[in-house]
Amino acid sequence: MLQRKYGEIVDRQKYVEERLFGIINDEDNSINAVVLYGQSGIGKSSISKSLRTKITQHLSNSTVAVLGEENLNNCVRANPVNAILLKLRNKLLKDNSDLSCFDIAYLLYGALANNSTDVDLSTKVIQKSQVLQIIEIVKKGLYQFPLLLEATKCLGNYQSQQKWQPEFDGSQIYAALSWFFIQQNQEIRQWWKLKGSQNLQELKDCASLSDILKLLPLFLGRDLQAHFQNTQQKAVVFIDNYEYLNTYQENHNWLKDIIPLIPSILWVIFAEKTVDATTNTQHIPIPNLTNAESQVIIQKLGVENDEIAQQIIQASEGIPLYLHLGIETYLNLTKQKAAQVKNIASNISEILPKLSATWDWYERRIWQVLSNCRSWDEVLFAKLMSQFDIASCDWICDCWDKLLHRVVKSPFVESNPEGWSLHPIVGEYLHRNQPDNLQQSVNNWLFEYNQAEYQQSELQLSALIKLLEYGLKSRQQQKVVSWFLAKVKLQQKAGKHDFTVFALKILLRYQNNALAFSLLGESLYALGDYQQAVTALQTAQKLWEAEKLQDSLAFSNVQLQLAACYVKLQCTSDANDAAKKALAIRTTQLNQNSLEIAEVLNLQALIAVIEGFHVRALELTQQALQIFASHQNVEIKLAQTKFTLGWLNAIAKNYHAAEKLFKQVLNDIADENHPLAIYCHGMLGNIYQNIGYFAYHQAYEEYNKSLEIAEINFGLTHPRTLQLIAAIINFSRIRGEYDTVDILTQRRHANMEISNFEENPAVADRLNKIGCLLLQQGKYAFSEHLLQQALQINCRYLSQQHPQTAETFHNLGLIYKNQKRYYTAEVYFKQALQIRCATFGKKHPITANSINSLAALYCCMEKYQQAEPLLQQALEICYKNFGEMHPHTATTLNNLAQMYQCLGLSKKAEPIFHQALDICQQVLGDNHVYTKIVESNLSRLQEKN
Structure with a gap:
């Protein structure tokens, strides 16, 4: 055995260097990729290292990055294309001080795939602290996207027009993403306006998660292009082992996509054969030693x-x-x-x-x-x-x-x-x-030794592939495969479908495994690759049949997944046949009340809807609902099925049954901001509209609730939001309320203007109103950002002394008061009061509102001597303008009583509470929310006494 490493003394290195540097130094050439090719063992690694050293010295202001087996070994095995793109992002954008479109798209994909906790965008990747802070804001904010996608899954996107539409709609995702950025601070919002909204446009056309993955090279290419244009720098990227990357990904389209976008980067690719990277590729053969x-x-x-x-x-x-x-x-x-x-x-x-x-x-x-x-x-x-x-x-x-x-x-x-x-x-x-026997023994031992590595979460995915490769060469191959498939199922449940597809394809190189093909089909389906999913599932079906297992539950799972794929591919006849087979097996093998049977019934109902058999769909959904209702811990499935049943009843004009079901869903989810709540309120609006004239008022209330929640949670230009506005406009025309039609038309127009970053008083007014809704929901940060936008627009286009500007000052004061930023709130309240006094006069009800708010603030600050005269002044204005029996008067009396209570003057406070409560009961009713508040305040006072 040799005692030293061999060195190479070869003139061929000089030949390769001269060829490469000739390309680098020629400013007029259009070559953006150089392929250095030669057979294995030719010395590509040593030539690459030598070239990197010389290029680093020669191009001192350029970045030299390496994508090779050495630094991609673990991550490529976890997620091939993403690993390479992340490495590029890390090496070439690490000093970038701007937000990256690639980062946003990558985080969005992670959020939609329910694995955002594993998205590797951290201090390891992003060096600039300010960008890292923005990334963290975005990362936390994208929690809403899985919920948004899940909502469309459960609904099947049923619309009032009796249509069924695809679950994944890129335009909806893009609209929600845009709305998210519009609600951020000035810096992030400006980035979205100038760059993000333009460079991420292709998201609108995505029909599946895999479509987002395919766009990642494009987005990174744009980021890199902008970065190198701004810095006036160049870069050289070395791909040390093209064949190694090709082993773990089925094609290199990402390379062809990204190279033409960035003329500032020269790609130096080492391969065994020529590579068709781009039309401007120079091939240089590595000569053998003479x-x-x-x-x-x-x-x-x-x-x-x-x-x-x-x-x-x-x-x-x-x-x-x-x-x-x-x-x-x-x-x-x-x-x-x-x-x-x-x-x-x-x-x-x-x-x-x-x-x-x-x-x-x-x-x-x-x-x-x-x-x-x-x-x-x-x-x-x-x-x-x-x-x-x-x-x-x-x-x-x-x-x-x-x-x-x-x-x-x-x-x-x-x-x-x-x-x-x-x-x-x-x-x-x-x-x-x-x-x-030696090979099996060694691989058996290596499998057992490396199982410990799998327990470390940061190494889990790459370790799983390593274990598979060792295990397949061990004595216990089948045991290893069973263990591996069980782990893959766990990764699948965690939403890591791109990894599970990659991992299963590695296993299937070694053996045809029915369960592996079945799981592959499921993950391909989740990623939106329906045709490939069908191919995998049909292979699984043949393998199960070859094993005489056509009556097994595993076979029924394949049939159910095939049916779902056929639905996506609009092959409803095939979907029907597959679903019937799945139901027949499960009905024989399982209890009639099992959730697995309900799952098939729901899919059959969907197929019936597509075929226009709504009565049949209603019967199937009713059966599924009865099963779900008999189980625990299936709340979301139960709510989804109730919604579907309500929708089908509405189509069948069983309005009473539909109304009852939608109200049950609202009660079950107990969250007005949940996407299901938006759809339920919209469907209730449809029902009340169809019932007729006497239910029109209820219809308008439900439509309005749905619209307000949709604007805040989906976005101002989200397709569902625009549908709701259109529905209310049509409804208002039916009622002859043309003023409402005009208001809603202006509202829709202002929403579009906000999304397009236009500025005018109408935009400021909408921002102010939406900011107030967010304030009521306790979303203070988003509310503040929108109101600050409104304030800037008002000051620019109306003046600082305009009543609309005063309203925005006042609403910002409410935010700061709720955040206990009392001194900031005082400044804004005083500014609003000053404008209103100058505009409306000191005795106007709107002025009284400002006085009341300022007085309430002083009470929070325990400045009672300043609060009391203000409350007395507000009360006097209310008596004069509204009279004694008015809610505004009751509000002021309640505030005054609370102040006396804080001062320990309970005897003085109690009769005032009684007076306020009496007004509320007579004017608002015993069950009104504000009546309950005043009643509660009085009860607490009496308990203390």
Whole structure:
């Protein structure tokens, strides 16, 4: 075994350097990719390292990035394309001080796939603290998107027009994303206005999660293009092993997509063959060593016999790896005093067998054991050597470290971030030429050893693939496959479908497994790749049939998933047949009340809706609802099924039953901001409109509730929001309320203007109103951002003394008061009061509102001496303008009584509370929310006394 690493002294490196630097230095060339190609063993790695060093020195103001086996080993196995794009983002945008469209799209994908906690955008990737802060805001805010997507899943996007539409609608996602950014602070909002809204337009056309993944290279390309234009810098990206990347991803379209976008980047690709990267690609073959170059290496490394030296050179065919292996053979023979020409390989195919013949049993065993490892470090090496009894007189070492030191100096051992590995050519030869029992034993031990690594969450995905590869070569192959599929199911449940597709395809290279194809179909379906999902599921179906398992639950799962795919592909007849098969099996195998049967019934109902058989759909949904109602912990499924049943009853004009179901859903979810609540209020509006004239008032109330919640939670230009506005406009026309039609038309127009970042008083008014709604919901940060926008527009277009400006000042004061930022609130309240006094006069009701709010603030600040005269002044205005029996008067009396209570003047406070309560009961009624508030305040006072 050699005691030192071989060096290469070759003029071919100068040749490659001159060719590459000629391209780099030619400012007029249009080449954006250079492919350096040559067979394995030609020395691409050493040439790449040399070129990187020289380019870094030559282009001191440029960035040099490397995408190679060394730094992609773990992450490529977890998520191929994403891993590469993240590495590019990390290396090329790490000093970028701007937000990245790629970051947003990547976070959005993670949120929609329900795995946002695993999205690797952190301080490891983003160096600038200000960008990191923005990323964290976005990351937290995107929680709403899984909910949004889940809502459309459960509804099947049923519309009042009796249509069924696709679950995933990119225009809805984009509208919600846009609304999210509009509610942010000035910096983030400005980024969206100038860059994000333009550069992420393609999201509108996405019909599945996989469509977002396919757009990531485009978004990163745009980010990189903008970055290099701004910095006036250039970059060189090295792809060290094109074939390695190709092993873990089925195509390189991402490379073709991204290269033309960034003329500032030169891509240097090392491959075994030519690569069709772009039309402007220059191919440079890496030449073999000449005889003279080989002779220099041979002489330097101590081959003294000319005949043997010539035979080594001839056999190696100018390939550095084989030249080094031939030299290693000679040196081993020299130690054994057997360095004769007949023992030296005469052609390339003999080189590895001849080298192997020079090893003793123990040395050969070391290399055979190590050939089963993808890589090893010091710890694993020592454990392997101990486990497989490596020892001999010639190999005895004081410790395993010395043996490792000798091993890694071999010319066919390569270093990597995980430690070391054998050159693929040597590793493959050793793997083929070892006893089966040794190979199985080593892989069995490696599988068990690496199971501990899988428990570490940050390594979980890559470790799972590593375990599969070891396990498939072990003695317990089927046990390993079962374990692996169980783990894949867990990853699938966590929404990591892109990883599960990748992992399952690796398994399926080794064996046809029915369950693996079934799981593959499920994940492809989740990613929106329906045609590929059908192919995988049909293969699973054939494999189950071959095993005579057509009546198994596993087979029913395949049929159900096939039915869902056929629905997406609009093959309703095939969907019907598959769903019937799934139901027949489950009805036979399971309890009639099982959730699995309800799942099939729901899908059959959907198929019936698409085919226009609404009565049949209603019957099926009713059966599913009865099953869900008998189970616990299925609240969301129950609510979704109730909604569907309500929708079907509404279509059948069973309005009373539909109304009851929608109200039950609202009660079950108990969250007015849930997407289901928006749809329920909208459907209730439809029902009351259809009932007729006497229910019109209720219809308008429900429509309005739905619209307000949709504007806040979906966005101002979300398709559902626009549908609701259109529905209310049509309803108002029916009622002859043309003033309302005009108001709603202006509202829709203002919503569009806000989304387009236009500025005018109408936009400010809408921002103010939406800000108030957010304030009522306790969303103070979003409310503040919108109101500050409104304030700036009002001051710019109306003046600082305009009543609309005063209203915005007042609403901002309410936010700061609720946030206990009392001194800031005081400034805004006083500004609003000053404008209103100047505009309306000191005795106007609107002025009284400002006085009341300022007085309430002083009470919070315990400035009671300043609060009392203000409350008395407000009360006087209310008496004058509204009279004694008015809600505004009751509000002021309640505030005054609360102030006296805080001062400990309970006797003075109690009659005032009674007076306020009496007004509320007579004017608002006993059940009104404000009546309850005053009643509660009085009760607390009486309890203390």
